[in-house]
Amino acid sequence: xxxxxxxxxxxxxxxxxxxxxxxxxxxxxxxxxxxxxxxxxxxxxxxxxxxxxxxxxxxxxxxxxxxxxxxxxxxxxxxxxxxxxxxxxxxxxxxxxxxxxxxxxxxxxxxxxxxxxxxxxxxxxxxxxxxxxxxxxxxxxxxxxxxxxxxxxxxxxxxxxxxxxxxxxxxxxxxxxxxxxxxxxxxxxxxxxxxxxxxxxxxxxxxxxxxxxxxxxxxxxxxxxxxxxxxxxxxxxxxxxxxxxxxxxxxxxxxxxxxxxxxxxxxxxxxxxxxxxxxxx
Numbered sequence: 001x002x003x004x005x006x007x008x009x010x011x012x013x014x015x016x017x018x019x020x021x022x023x024x025x026x027x028x029x030x031x032x033x034x035x036x037x038x039x040x041x042x043x044x045x046x047x048x049x050x051x052x053x054x055x056x057x058x059x060x061x062x063x064x065x066x067x068x069x070x071x072x073x074x075x076x077x078x079x080x081x082x083x084x085x086x087x088x089x090x091x092x093x094x095x096x097x098x099x100x101x102x103x104x105x106x107x108x109x110x111x112x113x114x115x116x117x118x119x120x121x122x123x124x125x126x127x128x129x130x131x132x133x134x135x136x137x138x139x140x141x142x143x144x145x146x147x148x149x150x151x152x153x154x155x156x157x158x159x160x161x162x163x164x165x166x167x168x169x170x171x172x173x174x175x176x177x178x179x180x181x182x183x184x185x186x187x188x189x190x191x192x193x194x195x196x197x198x199x200x201x202x203x204x205x206x207x208x209x210x211x212x213x214x215x216x217x218x219x220x221x222x223x224x225x226x227x228x229x230x231x232x233x234x235x236x237x238x239x240x241x242x243x244x245x246x247x248x249x250x251x252x253x254x255x256x257x258x259x260x261x262x263x264x265x266x267x268x269x270x271x272x273x274x275x276x277x278x279x280x281x
Contacts, residue, residue, distance in 0.1 A: 034139060036095045037076060039083050039106075043097035043120055044070070045266040046132055049149070050141040056091050059083070063259060063266050085109060095138065122264045123206075124184040125153050149267045153188070153274040161280060164191040164222040165215060168262055173210045180206030182261050189277045194218040215245050221252060222280060228258045254280060 037057030038044035044058040048069055055070075060078035064070045074091060077083035083106050088096060093115060098107045100119040107117045118134065121127050129147065136143035166182050168174045176182040178196040183206065186193040194215070198208040215223075223245065259265030260273030 033094070035091060035093045036097065037088055037091060037093045038097040039077060039103050040097065040099050040120060041266055042122060042264050043118075043131075043135075044073075045268075046135055046146055047097075047139070049146045049267065050136055050143075051139045054139060056093065057088060057096075061265075063269065082106060089113070097135075123179075123181050125150070125188060128264065128270070146267060150271050150274065152271045152278060155189075155278055159190055161189060161191045162221040163194055163218065164224060165194045165210070165218070165220040166224040166226065166256075166261070167210075168207060168226050173212065174204060174207045175210045176206055176262075177208050181264060185261065185273065185277060189274075189280075191222070191277075191280075194220050212245055223253050224261070225253060225255050226258050226262055227255050252280075 034051070034054040035056045036047050036054050038047060038055070039059055041059055041061035041063045044055060044061075044064060047055045052069055055073060057076045058064055058070055058073045060075045064073075074087060076087045076091075083098075083103065085106060088106070088110065095116045095118060096107065096110050097118045097120060098104075100121070103119075107119065111117055120131060122131060128150070129143075132143045132146045136146070164186060166176050166186065168176060168182070175195040175198075176186075176193075177198050177200055178184065178187060178193065179200065183193055183196055187196065195208050195210065198210075200206055200208050254276075256273060256276060257269065260269035260271075261277075264270050
């Protein structure tokens, strides 16, 4: 039960990064001090790569805590707790980046206070490029310095890699369809995702509840298992449902990190996921 709640929180966080973008960011003059707060790790990472001095507030993400360049930045949210409005206002931001569907309430409050906000969308590499371009425009920076860090996501797409399924969770058995960041990455790398056309009827938009029978029937040549932060990989692979599928199909099992494939997380995480997908034959 505890594991299910743990996975629920991480999947919900990943979905918050995959809704709809806002547009219309104005390019600020270099004479105006830019003070940016990002309520998601991807926004914080992109801003730090474009102009780290302009980043003043970040979420309490494990990804960011491991990176020295975020040392000294004010943490405005932690875990499942909503961002602190008091901390945000105290930092006097010129822009606050958040995720539609996850940070709506606080972004609306900030907008009422005439603080500029940007709602993110990273459901595909193309939308990621737009996000990078928007922030680079606002900061008067060249986006190529960030785009170069996702070069593993650009390649010759002619290779047919066979069928695959991503198991984002085993209790319940959730798999991304084509309307998700993970599903679009599989499509980008020419994998035939057995869940791509299935309709999502779960609370997680872009994810379908698969039965073991569907996987056994479809017999995907690659099964991608997601390892969540703090989760023991051996215990995940020992799951009886997954073990039955593996033993029946003799599939190739590949383990991916949650960050990069399910939740974009950071530019580095995305690049690692793309590199790993490109190395699967």
